[in-house]
Amino acid sequence: MKPYLAVILDSFQSAACSRILWVTLVLITLFLAAIAPIAIDQVQEQQTDRSPAATGLQLRYAGRDFGPAIQLPSQTTAEFRAVAIAWFMDHVVDLIVGFFGIFVALVVSCTIIPDTYRTGSVELLLSKPVSRPLLFMAKFVGGCAFVLMNISYLMFGLYAIVGLRWGLWDERILIAIPVFVFYFMLLFSVSAVVGLFSRSAILSLFAALLFWGSCILVGSSKQAMEKLLPLEPKADSVTVVVEPSEQTAKSVSAESKGDEQFWRSVYAYGIVPLYTVLPKPLELDDTVQYFLDRRRDRKVTDPWAPVITSGIFLIVMLGICCVKSSRAEY
Numbered sequence: 001m002k003p004y005l006a007v008i009l010d011s012f013q014s015a016a017c018s019r020i021l022w023v024t025l026v027l028i029t030l031f032l033a034a035i036a037p038i039a040i041d042q043v044q045e046q047q048t049d050r051s052p053a054a055t056g057l058q059l060r061y062a063g064r065d066f067g068p069a070i071q072l073p074s075q076t077t078a079e080f081r082a083v084a085i086a087w088f089m090d091h092v093v094d095l096i097v098g099f100f101g102i103f104v105a106l107v108v109s110c111t112i113i114p115d116t117y118r119t120g121s122v123e124l125l126l127s128k129p130v131s132r133p134l135l136f137m138a139k140f141v142g143g144c145a146f147v148l149m150n151i152s153y154l155m156f157g158l159y160a161i162v163g164l165r166w167g168l169w170d171e172r173i174l175i176a177i178p179v180f181v182f183y184f185m186l187l188f189s190v191s192a193v194v195g196l197f198s199r200s201a202i203l204s205l206f207a208a209l210l211f212w213g214s215c216i217l218v219g220s221s222k223q224a225m226e227k228l229l230p231l232e233p234k235a236d237s238v239t240v241v242v243e244p245s246e247q248t249a250k251s252v253s254a255e256s257k258g259d260e261q262f263w264r265s266v267y268a269y270g271i272v273p274l275y276t277v278l279p280k281p282l283e284l285d286d287t288v289q290y291f292l293d294r295r296r297d298r299k300v301t302d303p304w305a306p307v308i309t310s311g312i313f314l315i316v317m318l319g320i321c322c323v324k325s326s327r328a329e330y
Helices: 002-016 019-035 077-109 112-116 121-126 132-166 171-198 201-228 244-277 281-292 305-327
Strands: 038-045 054-061
Touching (some): 002 132, 077 171, 121 132, 132 305, 171 201, 171 281, 201 281, 281 305
């Protein structure tokens, strides 16, 4: 067990030696300091007539009002709390952690696997009493531990700011930590596969970013097609004898039906199979929002489905890496 812990610590230290780590910590600290003066308070707005005062939401920065108060519908404190937390997670955390944080984590960790299996390094590691598949898994866990440290620092800082400044002490904010670490593991597994086969950090980073964009593109395309295309087949229409002047309109209608049939085929035989086997980053975000915003009108068919399918993809990618590392000759 000690050799594997030493490998995990070594991979963590190799990432810590990068300047990007310290730049990331400084940027996280500056970001937390920038949003610390933000406060959201409930205020009572006086109406012009004799009607009772309405409840409003006032955004303040460093003690100064930022814009007019936003009127709120009649909601209970629990409902307002859930909506505020969900809005914060959707607009702040998703933008900072979901894009910038994951991107920086991939940049920092893309060198871990290629550097491990380059000539000279891997022979030294294999001289220890370690298994080849477990050696790879130790390096993979070490890279994930490095990302876990950064995301935990950011999320606990946001949790403290939201609690102290907004009065919303809600531990559900911390649910973003395991979700985004899992999100990173999906992309890091792709980077690890490419890095293991090519031993190139640049190529592994490019492949992970390309795969990330492809998953988002496939998920967005599926959602757009489901909204724009009449995916349900229409009933056959009754054949009617028409005048020659109406034949042009009928030909245009037939051509439109042909286009619809083409895009239905693209959806059924292209988008859906890709969507089934690929991870679902957009749906993972919906899963987080489902558990943060537990309103009765929020409908999610199966919030755990994207987690299960993405987990299967992660297991397959790690299995490929373990098989490759065990059969390769160094």
